Structures are given as structure tokens and as C-alpha cells.
Amino acid sequence: MTDRLCPLEEIPDGTGRGFTLKSGAVGDPHGLDILVVRSGERVFGYVNCCPHARSPLDWTPDQFMSRDGRHIQCATHGALFEIETGRCIRGPCVGQCLTPVPLAVNDGQVTYDRVIAPKP
Numbered sequence: 001m002t003d004r005l006c007p008l009e010e011i012p013d014g015t016g017r018g019f020t021l022k023s024g025a026v027g028d029p030h031g032l033d034i035l036v037v038r039s040g041e042r043v044f045g046y047v048n049c050c051p052h053a054r055s056p057l058d059w060t061p062d063q064f065m066s067r068d069g070r071h072i073q074c075a076t077h078g079a080l081f082e083i084e085t086g087r088c089i090r091g092p093c094v095g096q097c098l099t100p101v102p103l104a105v106n107d108g109q110v111t112y113d114r115v116i117a118p119k120p
Contacts, residue, residue, distance in 0.1 A: 002112070002113050003021075003111065003112055004110070004111050005103075005112060006019075006109070008038065008043070008108050008109065008110055011036060011037075012038065013038050013040060014039070015037070016063075017036050018048055018058060019035075020033050021033075021034055021101070021112065032101075033047070033056065034046060034047055035048045035058070036103060037064065039084070042105070043104075043105055043110050044084060045103040045112065046072070046101060047101060050076060050093070051096040051098065052077065052091065052092045052093035052096065053076045053077060055074075055076045056075075057072065057073070057075060057076075057098075059076075063075065071083065072098070077092060078091055079092060079093050086099070086100055
């Protein structure tokens with residue numbers, strides 16, 4: 001089952017936005033917190049959890065990017081992650097990766113497949 005997150009235009013190019021994916025599973029009131037980063041017409045999704053600190057990447061809602069906008073940055077300790085791969089390139093978790101969430105852009109809408117969304 002494919003679900004829509006938002007229109008692509010609601011995520012400005014070079015920025016990120018947080019979402020909570022609802023699994024639809026009985027007894028799952030919380031869902032899965034993810035971040036979506038837009039690069040041109042492409043989007044990249046990751047579970048909103050630092051592989052080192054196990055904390056959300058943003059302290060302030062939707063503030064996921066480094067100052068220069070070239071990397072995803074952990075607000076807890078400043079680790080930098082590649083947008084396209086989620087691989088940490090600087091910080092205490094160098095070489096580790098964010099957990100990817102497969103996304104697509106269909107008819108101007110950011111979508112995900114509920115069946116394949118990763119578990120926390």
C-alpha cells in the first residue's frame with residue numbers, strides 16, 4: 001500500500017522535513033519518525049535516529065541540515081551525513097549509516113510504501 005506524505009513543493013529544495021509514518025498495525029500508536037531531504041526533484045528518507053547517540057537528529061522541528069545545506073547534521077553532537085547515502089562522514093559515528101526509508105515522487109507527491117517501511 002502506497003501512502004502520500006506531502007506535495008514535493010512543501011519541502012523546499014535543499015532542506016529537510018520530519019514525518020511520522022503510521023504503520024497501520026493494531027497497537028502501534030506511535031509510528032516511525034523519519035526525515036525527508038529534498039535535492040532537486042529527488043527525495044531521500046531516513047529514520048530520524050542518530051546511529052551513535054540514538055537520539056533524533058533535530059532539536060528544533062525540521063532542522064536537519066548543516067549550515068551550508070550540503071549534509072544532514074545530528075543536533076546532538078554535530079555528526080555529518082551524506083544526503084544521498086546517509087553515510088556518516090564526520091563525527092563519532094564515521095562510516096555508520098542512517099537507516100534508509102524508500103521514498104518516491106509520484107505526480108508531484110512524496111510517497112512511501114507502508115509495507116516496506118523499516119521498523120525502528
